[in-house]
Amino acid sequence: MIASAPLMREIKASYALVERNIHLSKRYWAWEVAFLVYTIAQSLAVVYMADAVPSITHHHVDTRSIVLYLSIGTLTWSYMASLFIAIAESVQWERWEGTIEYSLMAPISRLTYVLGACLFAVIYGLGRTVFVLGALMLTFHLDANAAGLWPALAIVAVGSVSFVGIGIMAATLPLLFTEKGAQMTYVIEACLLLVSGVYYPVTVLPGLLQVASHVSPATYILSGTRTMLLGNPSGSALVGSIVPLVIIGIVTVPLGIWLFAWAEHFAKRTGRLKRTG
């Protein structure tokens, strides 16, 4: 049993994290079911607000476009939040299990570790989103522009990479702050939810928050998918959404990996790997 070539070795090692996390999800199935029910209930509650508009305003309003607007928001956010949390919690989860030292002692590059966590996060996020989509389709009549489906998925795919970068940055927090790092990742998630126009156009936000919305990849993912599914999908609109996402990804992914390596070095210098928080 001799070691494989370095690149194959790293790829196989990153699969170790995917396989491990799949096993863990199966073993913690009750948590997964509870979390999924929570997400579906939350998503339905948001979209029911669209149906409630005539009752609240006492005006006849065609709610179909609002239902679709909020459904796209809640679906996209369901995926992105799952992706973000799965990556951001990777370190915290290992701290909780008491395995962080074992994983970081293994002879794999940090890129491999992060890649493994991200691959699982994409699979996990997509899986959960399929369930949320199923629940929305069973509850509401979703009549989206079919022609815009593939461009919308392309935007989500490119946007995932940008989101991965932010997730990796957030994953460093439990390395740096052993006791409150995990809570800080939830703060980041909440801020992204606020400024990215998940349930409303960012134009309703005050000036400062609108500025902040420009640095969130979720803003471009959401506006892009809505343009594709609710508006007129065009090549220029697609490029207009993808270019900022590519730029954000080019900045955030290397920065996230660099930050992770720095945080690991810091944790090894100060003895923070050991503490369970």
Added chain:
Amino acid sequence: MTQTLQLTQHVATPAGLESIQDALTVEHVTKRFGGQSAVRIRRKPGKVVVAVDDVSLRVRRGEIYGILGANGSGKSTLIRVFATLLLPDAGTARIFGYDAVGEAAVVKRMINRVSVEASLFKKLSAMENLMYAARLYSVNVRAARREIPRLLQALGIPVARIGQPVDKMSRGMQQKVAIARALLTSPVLLLLDEPTTGLDPRSKKDVQQFILELRREHNATVVLTSHDMDEADALCDRLAILDRGKIVVEGTPAELKEKHRLEQGLDREPTLEDVFMEVTGRRLDEEYEEGEGGE
């Protein structure tokens, strides 16, 4: 233990190790904790604790070397430095000539560590935990699937338990799984950080026998920390006693006891515990007030 341990070399370690006789060379390693953090969380700098204070030692290939000390004496800190999990403030630790800081990637392929906590994914089975390790260390997956049951059985874990979550196992069994996980990767230097602490006498004996067998059959080099003096006496070729982060005495158990007997003018053979109390001025069960905080 019903079966003889048979390990296969899985991990590609650097060539030319055969000619190197020192498995571990530690020179003037110092590690402090506390003080001003780079990430300023508190305004006031914390109290500085010197966990390891100018430690130098040498472990020869094939040796079982013990590092003994009370809780908080710096044993685990030292092991973490060897395991690339802590960066020393000063000094160097070289594993088969490779620096644990500057050449950590190479060092990681040569070592494995078993700590006092089993550090397993509690809801995963022994097989799943070991397969995770196999993939991380590039052990051939098919061969690992074959070898894992045999390895676990050799440590006294019944086949029926291999697929069960490890949180359904006793602490002794969990520790054996952790040892099997380390052995699966065929480390040339095995770091055992209090591997028998908290185990029942039977499990403790099993693990101790396994360590001896590992050295006898495979010429493995083992660095073992313990505060069990009888265990150290039975297992270690040489040992160092660590007190407040400093090595206060080093030698073979027989040398240390004989020296103590002569110095004290005893007409009986002293125990290692007698030696420990003489050189540290304290009992083994005394803990330090200033420690890294969790050794």
